[in-house]
Amino acid sequence: MKNIIDIKDLKRHFVMGEETVHALKGISYTIEEGEFVTIMGSSGSGKSTMLNILGCLDQPSSGRYAIDGIAVKDLSRNALAEIRNEKIGFIFQAYNLLPRTTAVENAELPLLYNSSVSSAERRERAIEALTKVGLSERLYHTPSQLSGGQQQRVAIARALVNDPVVILADEATGNLDTRTSYEIMALFQELNAAGKTIVFVTHEPDIAMFSNRTIVLKDGTIIKDSVNDKVLSASGALAAMPKEED
């Protein structure tokens, strides 16, 4: 199996005046193609800092990071933009959709920055991605006309639209209720079953049960890296939940 993510002794510190915050204190692991990894840890343990570096949104202070075989270290800003555009789908806790913009237009945003995709193909792929996340009925709704779960699905569609090698999600279910979280997790499991590599940051241990592997951070170091051999099915858990009255 091919290594999608390969980090070695990754460090990140923030200098704030006199003080230096060591958010990541030397982390190493590899993630192979097709894995579904959750990253857990208490607040402030460095999860977001790490995921931002994986997403090429931030740069490590030291250490090595290669995505899909490409070492990121000395790449130019433009080359990094291309990697974000072609290899990464990033999902934020706060959705980060463009306001007053339809679901389709939000979902196709990454393709607008890829000049090899024609405008017809762009629209087609955005609709395809929105269909995959179950929003084929809401293509022309704007974020304010969608529920939180639906907005996060648009964000997931946006992360899928460029067919990335890895999907990175930072507390993608953090703002959602349990049922909606499970729906989103079922969707991630589906994507993973179809071969997508997923790295998912979360607080909640029950969410971690849906992945194959869990990495636990504490104060910027890995304290546990375990394979989960009893993966729960999110759609099964959903079916077992008592029906809510709408």
Add this chain to the structure above:
Amino acid sequence: MRILNLLRIAWNAIKLNKMRTFLTMLGIIIGVASVIAMLAIGEGSKESIRKQISSMGSNMITIRPGAGIQGGVRMDPTEMQSLKLADYQALKKDATLLTAISPQVSSSGQSIHGSDNWPTSIYGVTPEYLSIRVLEVTNGSMFTDAEVNAAAKVAVIGQTVVENLFADGENPVGQTIRYNNIPFKVIGVLAEKGENTFGQDQDDVILAPYTTVQKRILAVDYLQSVLASAESEDKALDAVEEVLSIMRKQHNISGNDEDDFNVFSMEELISTFSSTSEMLTVLLVAIASISLLIGGIGIMNIMYVSVKERTREIGLRLAVGGKGSDILIQFLIEAVVISVTGGLIGVVLGVSATVFIEKVLNWPTVITIYSIVLSFAVCAVTGIFFGWYPARKASALDPIVALRYE
């Protein structure tokens, strides 16, 4: 392909934020329109002052017989006979800087019509006198060169004379008046002119062909003075020089010999005019600079704030793979579209406001090309620069920093 996408992105962003677009444009529109309107009012006042001063005949040149000495006795200039018809003819033929020229002989006496009579002055001139003195005939017409050659007994009279000789409101044109017992047919009436700067009533005149006044009233063959117009105020001094040299030649005066004539220009009026107009120009430049500065600061603020506000949007665009240059071009396109559209609307609004001021408030206005070009250029460049500059800074941020911007 890439630029097409960026145009699409920019256009969507403009449509997406109609209120922000409108407010930004408003700053530019008001900046451009107010500068155009203010400069139009300023230029209008300048122009109307220029007209008022010219209506006093500020480019007029007067040639009179001078303080010559005859047989050791200084003579009263009006009694001197040294200014001849030949001088007038030479000036008319040779002077290149004069636009109009007329001889003048005058006399004062009593004018009579029916039972009314009135003491006034008669001026013997040619038709060109009207343009030199900036006079107009409102009723009837001026006498012609042919009537001058024939020494016809025709007259054009001023309003004061009309009021005193035709008190009953009768139309003077076609009537006959007597001046020093010589009958003149009234063929025209001058437009009212009021008092001049020295308090003289400019309407208390009778104009007649100079030949008629020379022969029938004064019985002389010399001229009392010659009046002429220079092309413009600023050419008046050159014209005076030219007149001097022609006259010296005409009178065979050489070297350091004293002239037997004098040439006057309205130097005082000219210098008053040029200092007034200089002051107005300074005032206008000040008004324009202040308006442009205020307009520019307004545009700068709104552009700067609206781009700053969008730092998170910039962060998102960078996060999904937009390059710094993509972001920059997008914002530049937005700024150009907003600034140029706003500028054009501002020009239209400024011109309309000026027309309104002119038509409804009756203020004199003059719209100049420079005010349009200047205001448009300054506002558009300010708008574009302050749309581009903060975007450049934001697009150089790390995506995560831009995304977290508050």
